[in-house]
Amino acid sequence: MPTLHSADPQQLRSWLFASASQDALAFRSLYDATAPKLFGFALRILRKRELAEEALQDSFVTIWHAAGSYQSHLAAPMTWMSTIVRNKALDILRRLDEAVEIDASQFDGEVMQAMQDQDAKPDDALQLSDEARSLARCLAMLEARQRQAIGMAFFHELSHSEVAQQLTLPAGTVKTWIRRGLEKLKTCLAHRERP
Structure with missing residues (x-):
């Protein structure tokens, strides 16, 4: 059974491309290699095993x-898949009407570090900081398209024009969404920091 230890990004890309052609065996290999890390990521956000399993x-x-x-030129396979997991987890939080807060740079750093830590277990994910949970809650309160644009800009490090191209929208629209989304995040986080 493949593991994340043995699955380099090129192998993950290969399985993803094969999965696009409905290759169930490649998809199973992709799942086996990445599911433990992605489950840990979902658990960091949702903090409940059954919700993390649903998100996964x-x-x-x-x-x-x-x-x-x-x-593949836009994101590494794990980055692309972890973005999907994050969005699904945040959708679950929104569905449950749970508020979510996050310090974006700290959250991104902690998540990416956890995704790269080969020895981390899913239970280790429960140690996520209060700030990261706060950012996750605030991100979940954004409209889906705002969250997607911000995610592409910050998680994938795309320029506003690259985000606009990917979403097939005018650059001005994307800039407005990102600016307004960041303002909402800032306001949400400021309210959560008050005693």
Whole structure:
């Protein structure tokens, strides 16, 4: 069974591209290699095992159907898949009407560090900081398209024009969404920091 230790980004890309052609065996290999880390990531955000399992399942359904849209020049496979997991987890939080807060740079750093830590176990994910949970809650309160634009700009480090191209929208629209989304995040985080 492949593991994240043995699956380099090129191997993950290969499985993703094969999955786009409905290769169930490649998809199973992709799942086996990445599910433990992605589950830990979902658990960091949701803090409940059953919700993390739901997010992971929904994410892999999306990965199976969206594998053909994966663009390797924009993001590493784990980055692309973890973005899907994050969005599914935040959707679950929104559905549950749970408020979410986050310091974006700290959250991104902690999440990426956890994703790269080969020895981290899913239970280690429960140690996520209060600030990261706060950012997750505030991100979940954004409109889906705002969250997507911000995610592409900050998680994938795309310029505003690159985000606009990916979303097939005018650059001015994307800039406005990102600016307004960041203002909402700032306001949300400021309210949560008050005693």
